[in-house]
Amino acid sequence: MSLNRRNFDALIIGAGGAGLNAAIQLANADLRVAVVSKVFPTRSHTVAAQGGVNAALANVLPDNWHWHMFDTVKGSDYLGDQDAIEFMCREAIPTVYELEHNGVPFSRLDNGKIYQRPFGGQSQNFGGDQAARTCAAADRTGHAILHTLYQQNLRAKTHFFDEFFALDLVRDAEGVVCGALVLEIETGEPLLIEAKCTLLATGGCGQVFRTTSNAHINTGDGMAMALRAGVPLMDMEFYQFHPTGIAGKGMLITEGVRGEGGYLLNGRGERFMERYAPKAKDLASRDVVARSIVTEVKEGRGAGPKGDHVLLKLDHLGESVIAKRLPGIRESARIFAGVDPVVEPIPVFPTAHYVMGGIPTDRFGRVVMPVGSGEEAMPGLYAAGECACASVHGANRLGGNSLLDILVFGRLAGKNIIDYVKDNPFHRDIDPSSLDYAVGRLKRWDQHGKGPSVHETREKLTRCMEDHAGVFRTEEIMAEGLEKMKEIRAEMPDVRLTDHSRVFNTARIEALELENLLDVGMALAASALYRQESRGAHSRPDYPKRDDVNWLKHTLYFLEGDRLDYKPVRTKPLTVESFPPKERVY
Amino acid sequence: MKFRVYRYDPESGQKPHMQDYDIETFRGMMLRDALKAIKAQDETFAFRHSCGEGVCGSDGVNVNGTNKLACVTPIADLKEPVEVRPFPGRPVIRDLVVDMTQFYEQYKAIEPWLKRKEPTPEQEILQSPADRDKLDGLYECIMCGCCSTFCPSFWWNPEKFLGPQALLSAWRFLADSRDQAKDERLDFLEGPYKLFRCHSIMNCVEVCPKGLNPTKAIGHIKELMLKKAV
Ligand SMILES: Cc1cc2nc3c(=O)[nH]c(=O)nc-3n(C[C@H](O)[C@H](O)[C@H](O)COP(=O)(O)OP(=O)(O)OC[C@H]3O[C@@H](n4cnc5c(N)ncnc54)[C@H](O)[C@@H]3O)c2cc1C
Ligand code: SF4
Ligand code: SF4
Ligand code: FES
Numbered sequence: 127m128s129l130n131r132r133n134f135d136a137l138i139i140g141a142g143g144a145g146l147n148a149a150i151q152l153a154n155a156d157l158r159v160a161v162v163s164k165v166f167p168t169r170s171h172t173v174a175a176q177g178g179v180n181a182a183l184a185n186v187l188p189d190n191w192h193w194h195m196f197d198t199v200k201g202s203d204y205l206g207d208q209d210a211i212e213f214m215c216r217e218a219i220p221t222v223y224e225l226e227h228n229g230v231p232f233s234r235l236d237n238g239k240i241y242q243r244p245f246g247g248q249s250q251n252f253g254g255d256q257a258a259r260t261c262a263a264a265d266r267t268g269h270a271i272l273h274t275l276y277q278q279n280l281r282a283k284t285h286f287f288d289e290f291f292a293l294d295l296v297r298d299a300e301g302v303v304c305g306a307l308v309l310e311i312e313t314g315e316p317l318l319i320e321a322k323c324t325l326l327a328t329g330g331c332g333q334v335f336r337t338t339s340n341a342h343i344n345t346g347d348g349m350a351m352a353l354r355a356g357v358p359l360m361d362m363e364f365y366q367f368h369p370t371g372i373a374g375k376g377m378l379i380t381e382g383v384r385g386e387g388g389y390l391l392n393g394r395g396e397r398f399m400e401r402y403a404p405k406a407k408d409l410a411s412r413d414v415v416a417r418s419i420v421t422e423v424k425e426g427r428g429a430g431p432k433g434d435h436v437l438l439k440l441d442h443l444g445e446s447v448i449a450k451r452l453p454g455i456r457e458s459a460r461i462f463a464g465v466d467p468v469v470e471p472i473p474v475f476p477t478a479h480y481v482m483g484g485i486p487t488d489r490f491g492r493v494v495m496p497v498g499s500g501e502e503a504m505p506g507l508y509a510a511g512e513c514a515c516a517s518v519h520g521a522n523r524l525g526g527n528s529l530l531d532i533l534v535f536g537r538l539a540g541k542n543i544i545d546y547v548k549d550n551p552f553h554r555d556i557d558p559s560s561l562d563y564a565v566g567r568l569k570r571w572d573q574h575g576k577g578p579s580v581h582e583t584r585e586k587l588t589r590c591m592e593d594h595a596g597v598f599r600t601e602e603i604m605a606e607g608l609e610k611m612k613e614i615r616a617e618m619p620d621v622r623l624t625d626h627s628r629v630f631n632t633a634r635i636e637a638l639e640l641e642n643l644l645d646v647g648m649a650l651a652a653s654a655l656y657r658q659e660s661r662g663a664h665s666r667p668d669y670p671k672r673d674d675v676n677w678l679k680h681t682l683y684f685l686e687g688d689r690l691d692y693k694p695v696r697t698k699p700l701t702v703e704s705f706p707p708k709e710r711v712y
Numbered sequence: 713m714k715f716r717v718y719r720y721d722p723e724s725g726q727k728p729h730m731q732d733y734d735i736e737t738f739r740g741m742m743l744r745d746a747l748k749a750i751k752a753q754d755e756t757f758a759f760r761h762s763c764g765e766g767v768c769g770s771d772g773v774n775v776n777g778t779n780k781l782a783c784v785t786p787i788a789d790l791k792e793p794v795e796v797r798p799f800p801g802r803p804v805i806r807d808l809v810v811d812m813t814q815f816y817e818q819y820k821a822i823e824p825w826l827k828r829k830e831p832t833p834e835q836e837i838l839q840s841p842a843d844r845d846k847l848d849g850l851y852e853c854i855m856c857g858c859c860s861t862f863c864p865s866f867w868w869n870p871e872k873f874l875g876p877q878a879l880l881s882a883w884r885f886l887a888d889s890r891d892q893a894k895d896e897r898l899d900f901l902e903g904p905y906k907l908f909r910c911h912s913i914m915n916c917v918e919v920c921p922k923g924l925n926p927t928k929a930i931g932h933i934k935e936l937m938l939k940k941a942v
Contacts, residue, residue: 165760166816168855169768183835226836229826229890231844231851238838263851269767270851277825312805341762375740377765458765461784464740581752625756627723630806633755 129307129561133320134160134285135547137305139292139348140327141167143175143268143529144511144536146275148325148491151540153282157547160319162287162308164343164635167276171329171341172532175268176454177245177382178260179225179533180526181218185239186258188250191215194259196705198527201247201411202520203662203672204707205361205680207696210489210516214527217534222261225533230274232263233451243451244385247411247524247712256409260526265380265454268529290317291635292347294564295324295355295507298554303355303507305556307564311635314628316568318561320553323506323543326352326485326493327536330512333639334647335478335595336588339371339378345639346646348513352485353645357493357504358682358691360515361483362646363654363664366523367597369415371477372463373435378479379455379472381525384408386451388440390415391471392422393429398436403712410712413522413663416476420597423475430473437471476597482523482663483653484515486682491516491539496682496693506550508543510535517680520695521662571637577622580637587614587640591647595654600668604655611651615644649683656690657681674707713737714793715746720804721756728804730795737787744771744783747796747808759808766921769854772861773808774799779858781921799861801870814870815857818878822900824885827893843889850884850929852922853877859916859926865909873909874901876916876926883929886936898937907933 136152138145141163152159163170182189194215199206226232226240233241240261248257263270279286289311295303296318305320328348332340349359369390370379384390389408392398402418403410410418419436422428429437440448445468448456452467459465459472486494491510492503511532518531594607618641625633659673660666682691697704713735720728735749744761751757759782761771766784773782774797776790787794802810828837860866860875874882882901885891901907907930916926 165762165768165770166812166855169762169770171763171768173854174763174765174767223834223836227826227828227832229888231847231888232836234839234841234844236841238840240836266767266852269854273851273855274826280820281823281825341768342764343762454767461766461786462740579755581755623755627721627756629722630758630809632751632758632760 129316129318131318131320132160133553134158135321136323136325136543137162137319137321138325138327139306140170140329140511141286142170142327142329142511142532143172143271143275144532145325145327146272146279147533147536148327148510148540148543149284150275150278150282151537152543153279153284155544157544158285160285160287160321162290162292162319164289164291164311166288167286168273170272171344172268172272174341174378175529176265176378176380177385178243178262178267178526179222179271179529180245180259180524181222181261181530182215182259183219183222183240183242183261185235186242189257189259191219192702193250193252193257194218196252197247197249198518198524199705200710201522201524203522203710204674204678205517205520205661205695207517208699208704209696210518212699212702213489214518214530214534217538218530221530221534221537225271225274228274228278230263230270232261243382244409245525246381246384246409246415260382260385262382264450265382265452271529291638292351293567293638295351296556296564297355297560299557301356302505302554304554307561309568312630314631316565320556322547322550322553323508325491325508325510325539325543326513327509327511328513330481331643331646332478334588334591334643334650336592337371337376338478339368339376340478345642346513347639347642348509349484350642350645352493352509353649353685357485357495358684359483359649360486360680360682361517361653362481362649362683363657363681364482364521364662365478365595365650366412366480366482366663367416367476368479369412369419369476370438370474372458373473373475375462376477377458377462378477379438379459379474383438383440383452383455386447387443388438390419391429391437391439392427393433394427398422398427406712411522412525413665414712416597417665419476435473435475438474439471440467441469441471480523480528481512482515482519482521484513485509487514487516489516489538490542491535492542496691501693506546508539510539521664567638571623571634572626573622575622577620578617580621580623580633580640583614583617583621584636584640584643587643587647590614591650595651597665599654599664599666604651608651608655611648615648618644645685648688652688652690653681653683678707713787715750716793716795717750717757718797719757719807721806732793741787742783743775743780743785743787743790746787747782758806767854769856772799772856772858773797779862779919781856781858784921799857801861801867812857815860815875815877818874819855819881822874822878822882824881826885826888826891828890829892837890839889846887847884849924850880850887853880853924854922856921858919858921862915862919864913864915865911869905869909872905874906876930879907879910879933880924880926880929883933886933898940901933901937
């Protein structure tokens with residue numbers, strides 16, 4: 127098969143905040159950089175981020191990066207790597223200023239500085255009073271950032287491959303990644319993009335769950351590509367359920383609502399968070415609030431005719447605050463819940479939101495592999511953004527820290543790639559078998575015949591994950607889930623497409639995404655089953671306590687044989703004292 | 713509920729045609745849910761969509777004669793049979809998927825990035841809340857294309873007339889107190905076509921799913937040009 131080929135210094139797969147912030151660095155340095163995205167860049171899901179991005183600018187209340195670091199370590203339930211966390215919290219400040227200089231229309235304070243709002247899990251002075259650390263552009267921060275980054279890439283003349291779907295990484299005979307095989311969606315033609323260095327920035331995988339705040343395109347493609355290239359996924363059992371999705375629908379209502387003074391009520395009209403988190407109340411960490419909501423509903427104190435949700439009240443903020451600070455939320459609540467929050471509370475329930483785990487990297491965005499008792503950076507392969515795991519979120523991510531993560535590590539990966547390409551100026555020879563494998567993934571869907579459809583298989587998978595890997599997890603529930611996932615995997619070879627056309631065949635894209643969802647779902651289910659403790663978002667009624675003696679370690683899942691391995695948490699920061707594990711109360 | 717949907721597959725050798733579907737509805741169903749239900753029945757049906765909440769701008773379509781974002785359009789508001797077509801005036805790639813290249817090119821043409829002449833400060837560039845307010849109603853554009861593909865002037869001159877989306881974006885930068893390339897931007901917009909082909913027909917305002925007002929933005933640009941000329 128003769129393939130069209132292109133070659134670049136660097137290939138970036140993904141045009142969300144992580145990919146675009148990396149691309150700017152490279153394009154500004156006059157490297158030839160290709161950005162591949164399966165949707166037009168501004169349609170990437172970073173666009174949906176609402177509340178804001180954390181940085182200790184101290185524009186509203188006293189703050190510094192060290193307090194931010196403490197909150198992040200505590201929020202992570204001590205599973206985050208403290209060197210990476212220190213680094214992120216320090217870099218947050220220049221990163222946000224750079225965004226502003228690039229044009230992000232942040233909301234403003236009277237003195238002209240960037241507006242900052244309180245978010246969950248934020249404190250002053252290592253666990254003291256509430257802090258206000260989240261820099262916001264109303265409740266459309268992700269949109270404002272993504273569009274600005276796209277604009278700056280237009281200026282820098284980045285090469286965009288819009289609506290190209292990455293199938294798999296390709297490698298040389300030694301296994302070094304040297305680009306990717308991609309599919310032009312419009313024509314259905316494959317294209318080989320060779321690169322000296324490849325960055326995976328493909329975002330999250332919320333579509334493994336049935337109810338999610340994530341877009342249709344968040345199917346974990348980059349993570350699955352990494353798995354198929356022999357790279358493990360780290361800490362996949364830690365999946366965040368955001369406390370306030372619109373009940374029954376899953377669209378997000380930002381934590382910023384509670385940051386601005388909104389609060390939760392159960393069916394009896396009680397502010398139940400006072401019972402679960404006496405100090406932080408509604409602004410406790412997300413895992414805590416999500417569990418509290420599910421508990422209220424389970425114990426019969428839910429709201430609505432079926433008692434299956436709770437209420438988020440914000441009408442007391444007044445119409446002008448809502449119009450100024452939360453206009454997007456008002457719009458969403460009206461459209462999807464049929465309520466105007468200016469007069470009525472919004473019905474909410476936890477929704478699958480964010481994957482803390484992902485492709486293991488160091489703090490320069492280099493993908494790391496376990497070697498002997500340590501680990502080594504893989505030459506030529508980087509990962510950043512939600513698909514990566516640096517690991518700054520550990521077992522639970524704080525609101526406002528993900529935009530930060532994608533921007534800081536996207537930027538740093540970009541800068542690091544510049545040096546890598548200088549030191550490795552030549553393209554490598556692609557191993558034909560690696561290319562055949564990638565082409566095979568495409569060909570497989572040309573098979574005719576009868577079999578289950580992609581659509582029904584995807585529904586089965588997402589329901590299984592929702593039922594068996596949700597907010598509360600027991601051995602029994604998870605073991606059954608893993609078995610079901612294995613059954614689905616066994617059925618996959620029989621799944622058939624009826625549409626074998628080339629031009630803009632979205633059915634074929636969804637089939638390829640289904641395979642990715644399956645690999646990522648397996649990683650999640652397998653990693654979850656074996657962690658016998660409760661930590662952060664991984665909550666087990668049968669092991670209700672955190673167990674630092676046996677489980678203060680990262681999980682690694684390998685696709686081959688569904689093998690699990692573990693590695694230590696890096697508890698030593700770069701320059702400051704480490705924060706030793708403590709009981710986590712809010 | 714009955715849907716009549718535009719179908720075109722360039723590989724099939726068939727001409728474009730309308731195809732009927734019967735879809736089971738549920739309370740709160742949006743048009744995007746209905747399109748997904750059609751796709752579940754008939755895999756060969758193609759349309760773009762992603763976020764499902766009106767922020768990514770992927771799923772603009774023409775419904776019963778007007779442009780809308782499918783994911784925020786309740787089907788309860790639509791008259792049966794619901795006729796769904798691709799955006800008017802754009803080349804169709806397949807079914808509801810159109811080629812938006814020209815639209816994106818016009819956006820790029822206005823150089824939609826903040827331009828500064830002075831060195832950047834160490835911290836943020838200051839901006840008063842009042843100056844920041846001037847960007848409201850502009851920066852929220854999701855580039856869905858509902859407006860430009862419903863603008864008669866854009867239908868006739870898509871290469872020469874920038875269209876409402878690009879003009880709204882041009883004003884977004886002209887209105888930004890931090891931007892320092894006002895003259896340059898205005899000079900670019902001079903001439904009979906780029907801006908002045910707008911005849912204030914207001915189609916764009918009528919269809920914008922974000923409630924933005926490109927016509928007003930265009931008016932502001934014209935005023936600024938006049939001021940500059942004086
Ligand atoms: C509703 C919502 C609200 C949020 N609010 C906040 C908030 O207020 N603050 C905060 O800090 N975080 C927030 N988050 C989290 C945060 O927005 C995301 O984690 C982050 O934006 C992910 O960015 P990314 O660059 O990693 O990926 P994305 O923005 O998801 O981009 C992924 C990119 O990869 C591309 N891609 C994927 N697969 C392929 C493939 N196979 N081939 C080609 N291209 C591919 C996509 O096209 C896309 O361009 C929110 C998340 C959601 C869902
Ligand atoms: S007002 Fe101008 S831009 Fe808007 S639709 Fe009419 S001609 Fe087009
Ligand atoms: S102005 Fe409105 S209709 Fe036009 S592209 Fe922007 S959001 Fe869409
Ligand atoms: S699917 Fe994103 S705007 Fe409709």
